[in-house]
Amino acid sequence: MSRKRCGPCGTWSRPDRVARVPRLLASLLCAAGLLILAVPSASASTIGATASTTVQPGPKPGVQRILYKFGPVRITPGQNTIEFEGNELKPDVPGHILRFKPDLTYADGTVPRVDVIHLHHAVWLSNFRPLFAAGEEKTIFNAPDGYGWVYKPQDKWVMNHMIHNLTPSPTRVYITYEVDFIPSGTAADAGVRDLHTVWNDVEAGKVYPVFDVHKGEGGRDRRYTYPQESARAMRSRRDQVRIDEDGVLVGTAGHLHPGGLWTDLRLTRDGRTVRLFRSKAEYFEPAGAVSWDVAMTATPENWRVGLKKGDVLSVSATYDTSRSSWYESMGIMISAFNPGGTGPDPFATSVDVPGKVTHGHLRENRNHGGAFGGLPDARRLLAAPPAKSRTVPISGFLYGQGDLGMTGRKGRPPTIRPGQSVRFVNRDADRNIFHTITSCKAPCNGATGIAYPLADGPVRFDSGNLGFGPEGRTAAAQRITWRTPKTIRPGTYTYFCRVHPFMRGAFRVAKKR
Ligand SMILES: [Cu+2]
Numbered sequence: 001m002s003r004k005r006c007g008p009c010g011t012w013s014r015p016d017r018v019a020r021v022p023r024l025l026a027s028l029l030c031a032a033g034l035l036i037l038a039v040p041s042a043s044a045s046t047i048g049a050t051a052s053t054t055v056q057p058g059p060k061p062g063v064q065r066i067l068y069k070f071g072p073v074r075i076t077p078g079q080n081t082i083e084f085e086g087n088e089l090k091p092d093v094p095g096h097i098l099r100f101k102p103d104l105t106y107a108d109g110t111v112p113r114v115d116v117i118h119l120h121h122a123v124w125l126s127n128f129r130p131l132f133a134a135g136e137e138k139t140i141f142n143a144p145d146g147y148g149w150v151y152k153p154q155d156k157w158v159m160n161h162m163i164h165n166l167t168p169s170p171t172r173v174y175i176t177y178e179v180d181f182i183p184s185g186t187a188a189d190a191g192v193r194d195l196h197t198v199w200n201d202v203e204a205g206k207v208y209p210v211f212d213v214h215k216g217e218g219g220r221d222r223r224y225t226y227p228q229e230s231a232r233a234m235r236s237r238r239d240q241v242r243i244d245e246d247g248v249l250v251g252t253a254g255h256l257h258p259g260g261l262w263t264d265l266r267l268t269r270d271g272r273t274v275r276l277f278r279s280k281a282e283y284f285e286p287a288g289a290v291s292w293d294v295a296m297t298a299t300p301e302n303w304r305v306g307l308k309k310g311d312v313l314s315v316s317a318t319y320d321t322s323r324s325s326w327y328e329s330m331g332i333m334i335s336a337f338n339p340g341g342t343g344p345d346p347f348a349t350s351v352d353v354p355g356k357v358t359h360g361h362l363r364e365n366r367n368h369g370g371a372f373g374g375l376p377d378a379r380r381l382l383a384a385p386p387a388k389s390r391t392v393p394i395s396g397f398l399y400g401q402g403d404l405g406m407t408g409r410k411g412r413p414p415t416i417r418p419g420q421s422v423r424f425v426n427r428d429a430d431r432n433i434f435h436t437i438t439s440c441k442a443p444c445n446g447a448t449g450i451a452y453p454l455a456d457g458p459v460r461f462d463s464g465n466l467g468f469g470p471e472g473r474t475a476a477a478q479r480i481t482w483r484t485p486k487t488i489r490p491g492t493y494t495y496f497c498r499v500h501p502f503m504r505g506a507f508r509v510a511k512k513r
Contacts, residue, residue: 053089062188063098064181066091070159071174072107075117078397078433079165080465080499082208082473087124087157091181096148096192099180100124100141102134104163104173111364112173114292115450115501120162121255121330122175126155130199132177133334136292136365137281139253140358143195144301147250147338148182150194166448166500168397195250195336200265200315202226202331204238207473213259213319213326215460222322223261226331239331240268240314248341249305253298253358254279254333258291258450259319259326265333267305267346268312274346276305276313277355279333284361286368289320291450293365297355304343305351324454327438327462327498328475369449375404376411377443378506379492384412390420392507394435394466395427399505404445404494413492413506421483422507426466429480434467436498437482437505444494448502455498459488465499 054067068089091097104119105111114136124132131149132141143149161175182189203209211226211233218224227233254263265276277299285293307313317331344351384401392414393400402413414422426435439457446452455462461484464477471478484493490511497503 058180060188062182062186064183066179066181067176068179069105069174069176072172073161073163073175075163075165075171075173076432077165077168077170078428078500079163080120080434080475081432081469082160082162082475085159085161087159090153090155090157091151091179091183092153094152094184095189096143096182096184096194097151097179098143098148098182099178100132100149101178102132102138103176105176106171106173111362112171113367114364115367115369115448116166117171117173118164118166118292119175120164121160123160124177125158125160128156128158129197130334131197133255133332135255135257135330137255137294137296138359138362139255139296139298141253141334142251142298142358143336144250146191146193147195147336148192149336150196151181164499167502168500193338193341195338198241198243198249198313198335198337200239200241200313200333200335202233202239202315202317204241206238208475209332210328210330210475213321213329215321215323215325215456217321218319222320223318224321225316225318226329228316237314239316240312243307243309243311243313243337245309245339247307247337247339248343249276249307250336250338250341250343251299251303252277252279252333252335253355254296254315254317254331256281256296256317256319256331257326257329258294259289259321259324260329260331261289261318261320263315263317263331263333265335266314266316267307268314269308269310269347272347275352276346277303277352279355282357284365285451287370287451288323290323290454291365291368293361293368293450295357295359298358299355300353303351303353305346306343307337324456325460325462327455365450367449369452370446373445373447375445375504377445378402378404378413378494379442381412381506383415383508383510384409386414386416386420386422389423390414390416391423391425393425393427397428397433397500397503399424399503402505402507404504404506413508415508415510417510418488418490418512419486421486423481423483424463424466426480429467432467432469434465434476434499435503436465437461437463437484437495438498440494440496442492442494442506444496444504453496453501453504457493457495459485459493461485461495462498
């Protein structure tokens with residue numbers, strides 16, 4: 001399969017028919033140039049012999065239900081990278097897309113457990129702009145009756161995906177999407193009104209549009225809203241999109257990460273702002289707002305908002321910070337816009353109604369973790385003298401000293417004195433494997449699952465993804481070393497790898513002699 005590396009520019013772009021700010025225009029043009037290079041070599045034949053299309057009877061007369069299997073996508077040990085691949089798996093004729101249901105499967109059609117293979121995101125780009133997207137919440141996009149996303153066969157599709165392998169074992173997966181489609185010129189297509197995607201992203205214009213949420217941030221309510229509670233983000237306001245023609249919004253739904261409570265879509269017109277919809281994270285997770293066992297609410301079938309040229313749509317994401325830090329978080333709202341259509345004025349009529357989840361609990365989220373996992377309690381282990389130069393190499397998915405999975409001397413926590421620090425070096429980085437050293441509450445030795453471990457240590461530290469990647473489009477921190485803070489007080493500190501949460505370790509700060 002051809003895998004295209006994109007350069008230092010953004011493809012998370014502003015949507016069709018929406019004015020773009022100059023900063024984004026530059027990144028769009030850059031993305032367009034690179035993707036034009038990428039697309040000609042990418043076709044169904046380069047994806048692999050088993051890339052496939054299945055046409056089934058649709059839910060209504062005249063509607064085709066088409067299942068596309070994009071792959072096999074080869075997943076390397078510990079993979080956590082962002083990829084762009086050409087995508088010819090789309091309808092052959094013009095028409096309208098009424099419904100879009102994404103998923104991730106193995107070759108046999110079963111869905112990987114989310115604590116094993118994790119769909120960080122997939123974005124279906126059409127003509128270099130996002131059309132649909134999926135994360136582990138796997139929201140289903142449904143156009144209201146009488147509307148459909150407009151589609152032409154000459155639209156250039158590119159698959160942007162980040163599939164995260166939480167284990168050291170390579171595998172192969174398929175990104176699947178079930179599309180309900182009506183061909184143009186058929187009776188069923190008569191009168192169907194065009195939809196375009198409006199993409200609001202709190203970090204729009206970045207290929208990896210993420211922000212960190214730290215435990216305890218966000219004031220007394222321990223709820224942190226981005227960008228409003230970040231002075232830096234409020235200076236750039238990447239979350240805003242200006243609408244450049246009159247029309248009607250007919251639906252919206254949000255995307256966020258574990259810890260997220262909701263995303264809000266707002267409209268600003270003539271200096272006034274009104275909330276249009278709150279997409280709530282409804283957690284099935286027994287432990288609460290801490291995992292991917294969640295579904296997002298979407299707007300009801302009859303939701304409409306009339307928009308005027310010059311209106312500004314904006315998004316915010318609110319996270320719970322009472323229990324854990326949430327690194328590399330997202331906040332996106334994906335809306336469907338019908339140019340030229342009309343709808344209620346949201347300043348005169350309240351449109352901010354409760355939504356509905358688009359699916360229930362998913363089986364792949366059933367392994368929650370946290371039960372006894374057989375690992376020791378590092379607080380009871382004998383201390384090891386500090387390693388040479390107080391450096392711990394990370395290699396083969398093991399922390400070289402103090403890994404809770406190692407027995408004997410190697411498993412003992414390296415011990416330093418107050419004012420010193422332990423230095424970690426990721427020796428797996430040359431195999432494109434990133435690791436982190438992230439604080440979790442001791443003993444941090446429970447079984448790995450989607451809700452365990454959490455970044456919930458009493459002293460907050462996080463190394464970032466130690467490794468290198470293409471500038472501007474990677475989770476990598478662009479370094480392979482990290483030192484523990486020198487200010488840490490005596491005690492035993494446990495940590496895990498956010499990329500490979502089965503990796504656990506400890507270090508100790510000894511009392512002053
Ligand atoms: Cu790791």
